[in-house]
Amino acid sequence: MTRETKDDKDVEIQENAAAKGARDVRRDLTYDEAKEIAREEGMRPAFYAKVNVLNDAIFEIGMGRYQLELFITAGFGWMADNLWLQAIAIVMPAVANEWVGYPHIRLATLALYVGLIFGATFWGMSCDVIGRRLAWNSTLLVSGIFGVAVGAAPNYVAFASLIACVGFGAGGNLPVDGTMFLEFIPGPHQYLLTFLSVWWAIGQVIGSLISWVFLAHYGCPTPPAGEFCSRESNMGWRYAYFCMGALMIFLWAIRFFVLPVYESPKFLASVGRDEEAVAVIHKIAKRNGTTSSLTIEHLRDAALPFLSDETDLSITTKFSTLELVKHSFDNMSADHITALFSTRRLALSTSLVIFCYASLGLGYPLFNAFLGTFLAEKNANLGNASLNATYSAYTYQAACGVPGSILAALLVNWSRGGRKFAMSFFTIMAGAFLFALIASKTTTQTNALVSVASFWENAFYGVLYGYAPEVFPTPSRGTGDALASAASRFTGLFAPIIAAYIPDSVNGPVYASASIFMLTGIVMLFLPIETVGKTAL
Known part of the structure; x- marks a missing residue:
């Protein structure tokens, strides 16, 4: 996928967002297109899929x-x-x-x-x-x-x-x-x-x-x-x-x-705390006086096609407190820099x-x-x-x-x-x-x-x-x-x-x-x- 093709696709997505108003906007992308964009953006394809679901959920809630x-x-x-x-x-x-x-x-x-x-x-x-x-x-x-x-x-x-x-x-x-x-x-x-x-x-x-x-x-x-x-x-x-x-x-x-x-729902999703991310979205919607249709299944369904390509299959896992502490120390590496x-x-x-x-x-x-x-x-x-x-x-x-x-x-x-x-x-x-x-x-x-x-x-x-x-x-x-x-x-x-x-x-x-x-x-x-x-x- 060329840089120009990706940019054209992004423009189309933004123009159609208001009309569709839902998290399905990014599903216009094919599997290969999503993988290529995720690679260019320096993130795992499964997380790229989830963050777009969260972006659409925040768009659905709107400013409030x-x-x-x-x-x-x-x-x-x-x-x-x-x-x-x-x-x-x-x-x-x-x-x-x-x-x-x-x-x-x-x-x-x-x-x-x-x-x-x-x-x-x-x-x-x-x-x-x-x-x-x-x-x-x-x-x-x-x-x-x-x-x-x-x-x-x-x-x-x-x-x-x-x-x-x-x-x-x-x-x-x-x-x-x-x-x-x-x-x-x-x-x-x-x-x-x-x-x-x-x-x-x-x-x-x-x-x-x-x-x-x-x-x-x-x-x-x-x-x-x-x-x-x-x-x-x-x-x-x-x-x-x-x-x-x-x-x-x-x-x-x-x-x-x-x-x-x-806590940021995107951060929560990035460390496998998907249920908490969804809960935060609903709390924001409530504070704004509206509702959100986001569910945990939406996040998992978006990530599912890419799981076979992931080296860390824990992205949909709910961690215990001890495991979260251990995971935090595991992340204290050069990975975020590289x-x-x-x-x-x-x-x-x-x-x-x-x-x-x-x-x-x-x-x-x-x-x-x-x-x-x-x-x-x-x-x-x-x-x-x-x-x-x-x-x-x-x-x-x-x-x-x-x-x-x-x-x-x-x-x-x-x-x-x-x-x-x-x-x-x-x-x-x-x-x-x-x-x-x-x-x-x-x-x-x-x-x-x-x-x-x-x-x-x-x-x-x-x-x-x-x-x-x-x-x-x-x-x-x-x-x-x-x-x-x-x-x-x-x-x-x-x-x-x-x-x-x-x-x-x-x-x-x-x-x-x-x-x-x-x-x-x-x-x-x-x-x-x-x-x-x-x-x-």
Whole structure:
């Protein structure tokens, strides 16, 4: 079966889905066609058959209360990710005034990224082994507890250590929450995964507002060289961390007690828990005020023609608790990784997605992780060194990220461009405006260009974070997201090192960031998979 034939078939399936409205849509495929598509997507044919049954069942239920609640609670995680990234950038000048000064304070970002790497890897890969819910119900709580603890740090070493622990919790938010949300929404509404990035922008706004309030009122002005502020005169950044940590714990409580989630039915089907997968589908239907006609026989009948080809016949087996634990440890192997490179097309797609995450993981913090410092130094050079001017500008640019996320959600469904064109265009535009920022001559120009750059940055991240989970197959989706997120955090480790020792400490990091954005935007055009109009497997 050629790639063109498969694409034509997928288009036909999508066009007929509304008319048929049932799980029999994918039965238009022949046995050989289904096997070939499953091979290209890096999954077993029997599971491919089952996941299409589940996709049709979710389509039959449609968008409803459960998915809307999930959009809100998944948004908490995306909000938390950017809030913690921005928090360290915003409070960095205040912490430097109290302890270590420049350039060494920038290495605190290094501690955060170490935590983010371990968090993205641990939570992302574990959700393919023991399920999505454990990570979903843990990440906000972990980051919140340690976020509160950061505010009580007695010295710089404790501060950096606790920041790393915050990163460990926050690192799981994007890979886990995106995976969870995608696996519960009907195919025609997958653009909402991109729209989740509006929460990422909101996180930046909230972090900016909290920090602005406390730092402007309880911050210590920059002391003379060789001197430092006392703790009592510099409590603003501590109050900010107390507040943000408490906010994360509050959001976790909403997730856990008020709007709890079910385990992903696609994950359950991938580890042989078919009856539980069917039960979850019916629970979603009930929560949405509707019904589902899905039965366990539908899943088993779909998989049955492929069972003779399976090396693991347990896909329709109900495991005991002990067997599930043993099975989870058996899955702690390289299988989830090798599945992402099992075909030439999937290997190219996975490699380029990881490259894009890695390059943007370096380019984004080179500018944004030190934006507070950049604004303070730039405004000081322009004759406006007040704390209020710095943090008000920071808040304005954060707010401009919100419409960027909205534009991203609108453009990803444009059939003539699709996901690849949208994120390439947004990334190149972000780079172009950062180049213009270097030449800004007034405070007004600086604030305007920073705000416009923020608009495009939130737009390209929104598309990228929605695109990646769509191209990874369900059994290895968490692992794929974990590898991409870990690559992003790993390259982010080098941002504080580059920024600390680059010759031009004000414009140098901005120039490097802009160059990386432009290059990555071009590479995005070579991604082999376009996901617009297709339901994720």
